[in-house]
Amino acid sequence: xxxxxxxxTAHTISSGIIDEAHVLSNVNSxxxxxxxxxxxxxAAIHHSAEVxxxxxxxxxxxxxxxxxxxxxxxSSGPGLGPCLRVAATAARxxxxxxxxxIVRVNHPLGHIEIGRKLTGALDPVMLYVSGGNTQVLAHLxxxxxxxxxTIDIGVGNMLDKLARESGIPFPGGPIIEKMAASGSELxxxxxxxxxxxxxxxxxxxxxLSLTKSxxxxxxxxxxxxxxxxAMLVEILERALYLTGKKEIMIAGGVAxxxxxxxxxTDMAAESGYNAMLTxxxxxxxxxxxxxxAGILIYKDRGGERVEDTHINQRExxxxxxxxxxxxxxxxxxxxxxxxxxxxxxxxxGRDVVIKRRASKKYRNHVLDSRIRSMRQRNEFIILKKMxxxxxRVPIVYDYDPFGxxxxxxxxxxxxxxxxxxxxEETGTVVxxxxxxxxxxxxxxxxxxxxxxxxxxxxxxxVCLIDPSMGKLDSTMEDIASxxxxxxxSFRSLNSNRKxxxxxxxxxxxxxxxxxxxxxxxxxxxxxxRRYV
Numbered sequence: 001x002x003x004x005x006x007x008x009t010a011h012t013i014s015s016g017i018i019d020e021a022h023v024l025s026n027v028n029s030x031x032x033x034x035x036x037x038x039x040x041x042x043a044a045i046h047h048s049a050e051v052x053x054x055x056x057x058x059x060x061x062x063x064x065x066x067x068x069x070x071x072x073x074x075s076s077g078p079g080l081g082p083c084l085r086v087a088a089t090a091a092r093x094x095x096x097x098x099x100x101x102i103v104r105v106n107h108p109l110g111h112i113e114i115g116r117k118l119t120g121a122l123d124p125v126m127l128y129v130s131g132g133n134t135q136v137l138a139h140l141x142x143x144x145x146x147x148x149x150t151i152d153i154g155v156g157n158m159l160d161k162l163a164r165e166s167g168i169p170f171p172g173g174p175i176i177e178k179m180a181a182s183g184s185e186l187x188x189x190x191x192x193x194x195x196x197x198x199x200x201x202x203x204x205x206x207x208l209s210l211t212k213s214x215x216x217x218x219x220x221x222x223x224x225x226x227x228x229x230a231m232l233v234e235i236l237e238r239a240l241y242l243t244g245k246k247e248i249m250i251a252g253g254v255a256x257x258x259x260x261x262x263x264x265t266d267m268a269a270e271s272g273y274n275a276m277l278t279x280x281x282x283x284x285x286x287x288x289x290x291x292x293a294g295i296l297i298y299k300d301r302g303g304e305r306v307e308d309t310h311i312n313q314r315e316x317x318x319x320x321x322x323x324x325x326x327x328x329x330x331x332x333x334x335x336x337x338x339x340x341x342x343x344x345x346x347x348x349g350r351d352v353v354i355k356r357r358a359s360k361k362y363r364n365h366v367l368d369s370r371i372r373s374m375r376q377r378n379e380f381i382i383l384k385k386m387x388x389x390x391x392r393v394p395i396v397y398d399y400d401p402f403g404x405x406x407x408x409x410x411x412x413x414x415x416x417x418x419x420x421x422x423x424e425e426t427g428t429v430v431x432x433x434x435x436x437x438x439x440x441x442x443x444x445x446x447x448x449x450x451x452x453x454x455x456x457x458x459x460x461x462v463c464l465i466d467p468s469m470g471k472l473d474s475t476m477e478d479i480a481s482x483x484x485x486x487x488x489s490f491r492s493l494n495s496n497r498k499x500x501x502x503x504x505x506x507x508x509x510x511x512x513x514x515x516x517x518x519x520x521x522x523x524x525x526x527x528x529r530r531y532v
Contacts, residue, residue, distance in 0.1 A: 005291025008087025009079025016288030025061035044082030073294025076104035101303030111251035114289035130252030131156035148196030183222020195485035413458030434507025
């Protein structure tokens with residue numbers, strides 16, 4: 001089967017042709033704005049002028065004609081409306097003129113599937129980093145789920161804006177990468193990891209402030225890369241831990257950055273994962289990736305009527321069925337963690353867990369030391385406060401700030417993620433969780449990393465563990481972020497259990513008087529997401 005794919009979501013118009021085994025051609029034409037960032041209308045004009053030539057060259061490179069093509073696929077979203085319409089119009093024209101079946105392809109899905117084809121990955125966690133996208137994706141229950149993402153701007157957007165303000169033309173990322181290699185001084189920038197999500201607007205603001213103060217540009221770029229990329233690799237590693245998967249893939253323009261690729265490789269080697277990094281030329285937007293996803297979609301559910309092939313500028317990947325991946329729910333081994341090493345021990349006759357916050361080779365050593373020290377101290381203080389409130393948490397027996405270790409009570413239970421997977425009836429567990437989270441939020445305490453792997457279940461009750469990213473004097477945004485992360489964890493890992501969300505929110509609302517303000521903030525957070 002031969003599939004012709006047309007990509008046109010942003011700055012690149014591309015045509016690629018594949019069969020079941022090979023990429024036969026991949027031809028691109030990229031719009032480079034004379035000044036500033038991408039102008040959607042100008043990019044669309046460029047695409048309109050180039051699309052016929054790009055398709056013709058892809059046919060020539062593949063040594064085929066249109067009569068040989070079996071299916072036409074095109075990128076239907078997310079992306080810039082004017083650009084999407086050019087790709088869709090070209091695909092519909094070919095479908096009608098040559099009587100070929102047509103399928104729509106979600107853009108991120110294309111990135112994943114070309115990566116799986118080229119690397120041989122079976123069931124990976126993917127870091128998707130580009131101008132408009134920053135997401136960590138994994139396949140569960142028939143779809144790719146968004147495990148974590150930016151809550152404001154994409155990392156590529158941040159880099160492009162920084163470059164533009166520094167007098168560097170679009171695309172600025174490659175020049176920032178080159179100049180950062182000459183940097184050496186690490187300036188302290190906001191390290192904004194919020195559970196499984198991250199934020200880049202604060203880094204941009206702080207970096208521009210450093211620029212105005214006259215700091216060396218190479219050091220600013222170096223600091224931005226080291227900080228932003230460490231955040232990305234951290235949420236990637238946490239997603240691997242959360243899902244239990246072992247393979248890593250990357251996609252998007254920023255995934256071509258050698259420093260980011262090295263950090264991912266270091267993390268994988270250190271933590272026992274398999275980094276299957278997509279070839280740089282296929283990290284960028286390309287027609288071959290649309291063709292690859294198109295062949296899978298067509299084999300699964302056939303073509304579509306031309307009149308149904310609409311575009312969707314805000315189409316999220318987790319709305320698209322992808323049943324061809326044989327994924328299964330896995331769980332991390334007890335005693336392991338994304339950020340720490342734990343061992344069983346004894347403390348004056350008590351069964352304990354000795355937890356050491358491990359150094360991370362992928363992070364700059366100064367940044368790494370600061371994060372480890374801050375989080376271990378945070379965990380100690382918040383566990384102590386929660387315990388004093390009567391919240392079920394491990395008792396802290398010892399804290400060593402110099403060795404970044406903490407000795408805590410051993411909890412004999414199962415992770416909430418495992419409990420929910422194994423039990424259709426949750427009994428008192430979910431209402432108890434609502435009560436506990438409502439209670440700590442009433443005291444303006446947040447957990448900071450409230451996923452189903454940081455909640456233990458024992459005797460029908462919950463026990464919170466590892467609140468190292470929490471706060472004692474939390475804002476409404478912090479409180480809503482706790483709830484947002486927990487609900488996203490439920491949706492990602494237990495997508496068929498809407499009853500859990502409703503049950504939790506009912507109990508939470510009864511136990512937290514300000515819950516209406518939380519619900520309102522959650523609504524605003526949803527609207528801030530990249531594609532909703």
